[in-house]
Amino acid sequence: MVNKRIDEPTGTETVGHEWDGIEELDTPMPRWWLWTLYLTIVWGIIYVILYPAWPLVDKATEGVLGWSSRGELAKEMSAVDQARVSVREELSRIPIERLPENSGLFAQAVAGGRSAFQVHCSQCHGSGAAGSQTLGYPNLNDDDWLWGGDLKAIEYTLVNGIRAPGVDDTRASVMPPFEGAFEAAQLNALVDHTLSLSGKGSRNALGAQTYEDNCSVCHGLAGEGNRELGAPRLNDAIWLYGNSREQIRQQILNPKMGRMPHWSGRLDPVTIKMLSAYVWSLGGGEEFVEVAEDPTVEVDEEP
CATH class of the missing domain: 1.10.760.10 (Cytochrome c-like domain)
Structure with a gap:
């Protein structure tokens, strides 16, 4: 352009336009900046070739390496599932009353039980297992137990429920109403x-x-x-x-008597065992004491 000229103080050519006496210098980009730009362009081309990049209708271009974040997630989840299978197999073999003897396995059982509790039990007992006097849901953090607070007793309650319809072995108690019985x-x-x-x-x-x-x-x-x-x-x-x-x-x-659903058939035995461990760990759990049979008691056996 005819308006271009060399700026005397800086020795740099102007871009050729002027406004109110102000001109713009056509200062070239620094070499390091230009090389960085070129390298990012080259890197972008290589990345598009190697990795998923261009979105399509139902997926993206796969890239020659075949890598994807979904694939990595699937591998990680598979590894986690394999670890869980190992833990669950151990839990299925160990008697529940002996679970605290294996501190590592017990900790994993409590962690699994905590997750199961939030899904299946927190709706009634609360996220912190504090229960509700208004609704008659017991606090599971204290050491007051209607049916026993050792691991086996808790597991039995979870399996069979309390006043659960159609369950022969459900926990059941009845307090008679005394309406009209007293002056x-x-x-x-x-x-x-x-x-x-x-x-x-x-x-x-x-x-x-x-x-x-x-x-x-x-x-x-x-x-x-x-x-x-x-x-x-x-x-x-x-x-x-x-x-x-x-x-x-x-x-x-006019006594209130609540119900608790039975979880047998709804949850697998290992999940119930983990739930028992979590509830037991909340602070009110009791030690299991095995009652030995009295050898002096004679038992009549049918021939």
């Missing part, structure tokens, strides 16, 4: 006595007698409960349906 004075005295078992109320002779006549056969004279019957302890500070006078009154007159 007002008796009922008030019984509520007071029930609260007194955990140090929350005043003892009284009428309440103690009413309790002994109607409640002690299941809950025990001191309110210690009975796990064989699923009768809860009344002498601690843990309440499934609330500890106010009115809540206790209503539980006596």
Whole structure:
């Protein structure tokens, strides 16, 4: 262009246009920058040839190396699945009461159980397993157990459920309704006595007698409960349906009795074992004590 000229102070040619006395220098790119640009272009061409690059209708160009992020993910998931198979095989062989003896396997069982708990159990027991007094879902973090808190007892409950329809071996207990069974004075005295078992109320002779006549056969004279019957302890500070006078009154007159589904047939035995380990690990789990048979007891055998 005719307007191009050499800028005297810098010795650089101008681009040829001017605005209000201002001109632009046609300064060449630095060599290192140009070589970097050329190298990135070459690298881009090589990458397009070697790796997936151009999107198509249902996939992308595969590249001569045949590599893909999906393929790498599939390999990693396959390796994880193989590791899980090994762990699950070990878990299927070990008796659940001996699981804590293998700390590494127990830790893996707890991790698997935690994941299964969030999917299958947290809807009722909560994500932190704290339960809900309002809805009657028990807290699994404490050491109060209706049916036993060792690994075998927890596994049995998970397998068979509680009051699960159609399951012969389900956990089951029934508290009779006492609506209309007591006079007002008796009922008030019984509520007071029930609260007194955990140090929350005043003892009284009428309440103690009413309790002994109607409640002690299941809950025990001191309110210690009975796990064989699923009768809860009344002498601690843990309440499934609330500890106010009115809540206790209503539980006596018209008791609530919840249900828990059985997981046998819904979850595989290894997943149930992992769930048992996780629940047991929450803080209230008990040691398994195997009861030996009394050799002095004679057992009649049919011929």
